[in-house]
Amino acid sequence: MSQTVDRALSILPLLAEGPADLGQVADRLGVHKSTALRLLRTLHEHGLVYRQSDQRYRLGARLFALAQEAVENLDVREIAHPHLVRLNETCGHTVHLAVYEENEVLYIDKVESRYPVRMYSRIGKPVAITVAAVAKLLLADLPEPERRALADKLDYPMYTARSTPNAPAFLKELATVREQGWATDLGGHEESINCVAAPIRGADGRVVAAMSVSAPNVVVTADELLTLLPLVRRTADAISHEYSGKPPAKEESSRRP
């Protein structure tokens, strides 16, 4: 809608691929060097872009700080965190919290496994949406047309032989998940890793987040992991309850006494 801003923001994903110099930025934006320079300068002033010693640009520090503050302002996360920690203390495995937003599912919190073998994931990282247990829960709750539209639009990479292969299979799986109120990922993303997940619901019953427990085969078998399901569901329900209970808190946000 706003050409200038649009161009400026297009620089960010471009730099996310790696550092680039002025000429490269200008070329890929399709604008004159001087224009690119002014855009980069503005981004720089706001700390979103950093100029490294070789004069090339890369993404800047404020970006982290912003993402940081953003994630800390999510009230689901705030409420859920102590529950996640407690669950981790009980079972020892990696615990994740994820939300759906704008065609993506992403982790917003994580408590690391206490076992030496850990899985790779990181807060802020978009989740493998077609296979992850938390993603299934979040998408299963979308309004039907939106769910269908999204399912059609997605790619279905075959991470393993047990990955969801295509849209119909995915929609069928979502129906099951929606029905039973929990979800699993048994080796659908990484051959040796299994997850069980449960939904967190707001006061209106809609799924606002999902949490999961993940563990590699070498630590516990899929069957053993499934025995944790009741515990995971109880934890998710506890969070749901607390979340629905007191949403109007947060006194500090009103600025006038």
Next chain:
Amino acid sequence: MSQTVDRALSILPLLAEGPADLGQVADRLGVHKSTALRLLRTLHEHGLVYRQSDQRYRLGARLFALAQEAVENLDVREIAHPHLVRLNETCGHTVHLAVYEENEVLYIDKVESRYPVRMYSRIGKPVAITVAAVAKLLLADLPEPERRALADKLDYPMYTARSTPNAPAFLKELATVREQGWATDLGGHEESINCVAAPIRGADGRVVAAMSVSAPNVVVTADELLTLLPLVRRTADAISHEYSGKPPAKEESSRRP
């Protein structure tokens, strides 16, 4: 430099404080509602801003993804990570990696303690710059005028009785650190937490990053932690060595065969 982009970017920190509606954004920017609307729409298209169900705006998901990709492109981090993990496996404590950028020091990697008591910190979070051991190392290596200017500009919050109280004390400490080539923080940030840190240097000898091991008093005393210093320094040197060795790698970034 570019007014439009400047205004648009100013929205981000504003939303970082918490969700806001169109009117609030327009007011705080000092522009007309319609202008704010167009800016927000552009930000929205790029996923930097999300419109929640109550129509208010908050920071969006792409922000995380960007911060994510940015941190993964830092080659120091990439090289250092396995070393940090190994160090953590040896000593069991929390290991941090930090860089200096634009008047801030921030963590770019972290391996959690294997002890139940963990310290609060998060990747992307700006570090307590006047007391943290890694910050001392990074600032100690700045060119003298810049270091002095920065030291004068900083605040010196007294987190504890052992926090650095003011600029002269800080500069003195930096001189010591620069001299000895390592740094500590003994209860300067949190009464019961100690750190030892060592610098990672590029081929030209300049400090490009710093790493630290942190542990609370309840796990090991400060003296015990100090016995790890040689190990920490060896690790940092190993990273420095590897980092200086092969910086021109990264073949994939050239797009034409």
Next chain:
DNA sequence: GTGACGTGTTGCATCATGTGCAACGGTCAT
């Protein structure tokens, strides 16, 4: 039910602002 707010949204005329150009000034390699 009706009217009066408080929202977010759209079309449009004005001119401020962003734009590309061309010229300048460094740095590096030959």
Next chain:
DNA sequence: ATGACCGTTGCACATGATGCAACACGTCAC
């Protein structure tokens, strides 16, 4: 020295961002 290359600056032009006013839609009071 010389040329090629890259970042930077000043400037004239017109594109595109701006604020206004009017509209649309909801909520609330009465």
